[in-house]
Amino acid sequence: xxxxxxxxxxxxxxxxxxxxxxxxxxxxxxxxxxxxxxxxxxxxxxxxxxxxxxxxxxxxxxxxxxxxxxxxxxxxxxxxxxxxxxxxxxxxxxxxxxxxxxxxxxxxxxxxxxxxxxxxxxxxxxxxxxxxxxxxxxxxxxxxxxxxxxxxxxxxxxxxxxxxxxxxxxxxxxxxxxxxxxxxxxxxxxxxxxxxxxxxxxxxxxxxxxxxxxxxxxxxxxxxxxxxxxxxxxxxxxxxxxxxxxxxxxxxxxxxxxxxxxxxxxxxxxxxxxxxxxxxxxxxxxxxxxxxxxxxxxxxxxxxxxxxxx
Numbered sequence: 001x002x003x004x005x006x007x008x009x010x011x012x013x014x015x016x017x018x019x020x021x022x023x024x025x026x027x028x029x030x031x032x033x034x035x036x037x038x039x040x041x042x043x044x045x046x047x048x049x050x051x052x053x054x055x056x057x058x059x060x061x062x063x064x065x066x067x068x069x070x071x072x073x074x075x076x077x078x079x080x081x082x083x084x085x086x087x088x089x090x091x092x093x094x095x096x097x098x099x100x101x102x103x104x105x106x107x108x109x110x111x112x113x114x115x116x117x118x119x120x121x122x123x124x125x126x127x128x129x130x131x132x133x134x135x136x137x138x139x140x141x142x143x144x145x146x147x148x149x150x151x152x153x154x155x156x157x158x159x160x161x162x163x164x165x166x167x168x169x170x171x172x173x174x175x176x177x178x179x180x181x182x183x184x185x186x187x188x189x190x191x192x193x194x195x196x197x198x199x200x201x202x203x204x205x206x207x208x209x210x211x212x213x214x215x216x217x218x219x220x221x222x223x224x225x226x227x228x229x230x231x232x233x234x235x236x237x238x239x240x241x242x243x244x245x246x247x248x249x250x251x252x253x254x255x256x257x258x259x260x261x262x263x264x265x266x267x268x269x270x271x272x273x274x275x276x277x278x279x280x281x282x283x284x285x286x287x288x289x290x291x292x293x294x295x296x297x298x299x300x301x302x303x304x305x306x307x308x309x310x
Contacts (some may be wrong), residue, residue, distance in 0.1 A: 010037035011283060012074050016066070016090060017082030018042040018051055021104060025271045026079055031055045033279070041069050066090060070097045077127075077282045079275075080104065084170070088113045091128070095120050100127035100288075102278045105177075106169040107293070111301040118294045127286075129278050130293035132177045136270030136277070139241035140178060140230065147234025148184050151215040154230075156223035161200035164307040167221065168300050172204060175217040176303070177296040182232065185210040190299070192306035201307060244269050 013036050015022055030038060039061040042048050052062045063069040070093060078094050080087060080103040088108050094101050095117070107114035107130060121128035134140050155175050168176075180187070191207040206217035230241040238250040245259040245268055259268050266272045281288050 011035055011279065012037045012039065012076050013279070014039040014041055014063075014069055014075055014078040016041045016069070016078055016080050017086075018044070018047055019081060019083075022079075022081040023051070025266060025269070026081060026275065027051065027055060029266050029272050029275050030079070033276070036279075037061075039063065039069060039072075039075065041066065066093055070094070070099070075099050077102070077279065084109055088117060091117050092120060095124050095126045095128065098124065098126060100278075100282050102129045102131065102275075104131045105173050105293075106130075106297060106300070107290070108297075109165055109169050111297055114294055114297040118290045121290060125287060127278070127281060127288040128290040129274075129281075129288045130290055130296075131274065132174070132181075132293065132296070133270035133274045134174055134178045134244075135181045136273035137244050137268065138270070139244050139247050139268075140182070140270070142247065143230060143232045143239050143241060144182055146232050146239050147237065148182060148232045149213055149234030150232070151179060151182050151213070152218070152231045153178055153182075153216070153228075154218040154220075155228045156218075156220045157226055158222070158224055160221040161197070161202045162221060163199060164194075164196065164201045165304050167201050167204070167219070168304050168307070169297075172206075172217070172219050172303070173296060173300050175219060176206065176299050177293070178230070179206070179208055179215045179217050180296055180299070183208060183210065183215050184213050190302065192303050194307045194310060196307065196310075204303075204307070206303060 015027065015030065018040060030036060038057055040048060040052055040057055041063040043064050045064055048062050048064060077100040080090055080101060082090055084106060087103055091101050091103055107117050117128060153175050187208045187210050189209040193205045195202050202222045203220040208215040228243050232239050240248040247257045249255045
């Protein structure tokens with residue numbers, strides 16, 4: 001087990017994979033946090049040096065090879081933003097080396113790969129956290145405080161019909177996990193309806209139901225619009241969250257609260273909160289389990305099977 005650093009010591013943290021999500025969502029947060037000793041890794045040397053220079057990362061802390069990054073020693077945690085088909089080998093190497101890992105969703109495009117990583121984290125006693133940032137987004141956290149007899153979450157896109165496994169694991173997984181986060185009881189019934197053409201899924205409707213509640217997850221990939229709308233209702237009231245930024249309470253005359261001018265998109269979407277939560281656990285030596293995230297992957301696999309067998 002890696003030693004816990006002294007409270008005033010810099011925490012050595014790596015960012016592996018410097019693509020769009022790392023650049024837009026994670027690097028701005030991580031480079032603004034105090035107390036971190038950041039290392040960057042990507043196989044693209046030009047991108048590595050461009051981002052390293054932009055964020056003033058020591059050239060000795062820039063890597064194009066995972067083994068070299070791990071071999072330098074001292075690394076305590078890593079954020080993995082590489083392509084999904086590289087998650088299993090990268091995360092396996094990190095966990096085996098005693099490094100705590102935060103990884104973008106999904107763990108893998110297969111349930112077998114996801115289980116493999118969760119099992120390894122359990123055996124090595126390391127943290128494995130999956131990037132389900134919506135569980136930390138203020139609008140959705142606050143929605144959980146309301147009556148939730150009926151939950152409807154729509155996440156629509158424009159002109160993006162896709163193969164079922166890719167659509168479900170890369171995008172609809174956010175809908176699945178958010179519904180699991182919000183439902184007020186055990187899920188007793190699962191129903192999946194979809195429409196596919198030429199092997200590409202155009203729309204998908206998931207129903208989760210239990211004692212006293214129904215949750216609907218809807219995705220239309222040919223909707224003509226990019227939007228995300230959550231509605232929770234019960235007790236003769238309704239709360240609506242539009243694009244994670246605007247909160248509308250309905251009970252008689254609607255009231256609207258919009259994201260403050262100085263609230264960052266990273267905070268609005270829960271990125272900042274989930275990053276800080278993971279790093280706080282690393283510093284405290286507290287192990288985070290991905291077992292609940294695995295349940296989301298299991299439900300995603302069931303959805304893929306239902307679509308492909310329809």
